[in-house]
Amino acid sequence: MAGSPIGVNASPLTRPSITHVIFDMDGLLLDTEKFYTEVQEIILARYNKVFDWSLKAKMMGKKAIEAARVFHLYANGIPICIATGVCSHTRHFELKTQRHRDLFALMHHVVRGDDPEVKQRKPLPDVFLVAAKRFECGPIDPNKILVYEDAPSGVLAAKNAGILDTSFLQTADLVLKSLLDFNPSDWGLPPFEINTTPS
Secondary structure, three states: OOOOOOOOOHHHHOOOOOEEEEEEEEEOOOHHHHHHHHHHOOOHHOOOOOOHHHHHHHHHHOOOHHHHHHHHHHHHOOOEEEEEEEEOOHHHHHHHHHHHHHHHHOOOOEEEOOOOOOOOOOOOOHHHHHHHHHHHOOOOOOOHEEOOOOOOHHHHHHHHOEEEEEOOOOOOOEEEEOOOOOOHHOOOOOOOOOOOOOO
């Protein structure tokens, strides 16, 4: 593994300087979880089964992030992309993203689960390694990449790729209660601008 875990209590001075960011999609950039949950509950109810958290945690992430954070990184010249295992078919991806074209146009590239180079799904690192390779001048050193991920299998995939990750899960390199808790300057990224204009 090329990357080494950086604990949540690590000093900003001990964290590597990040140059590239990879985002998961479902449950993070797009709030699709509630739809997956409803469908799974309906299907499993037919077999007198319950779609509980132990099963859900293996399949999806937790909550959506503010698109403004993505725009901030893009506006400051940070190369960003998406690495998702859920949208394994082009048609599904197009349906999910059709109302968010402005957001997805900011991405340098998108790697989906049906990509021929992605041989195995999360928690194996394939999707993140392929994403790192496709940046300009790729592959990018995993120590220079930060992954925003919200699913347990995605956090493990990032770790298996040697890439640092932020998440809402205790196993992440940086655990966040909310994306608002993320301080990009701790990672060598441009700080969020604070609006000082009086209201």
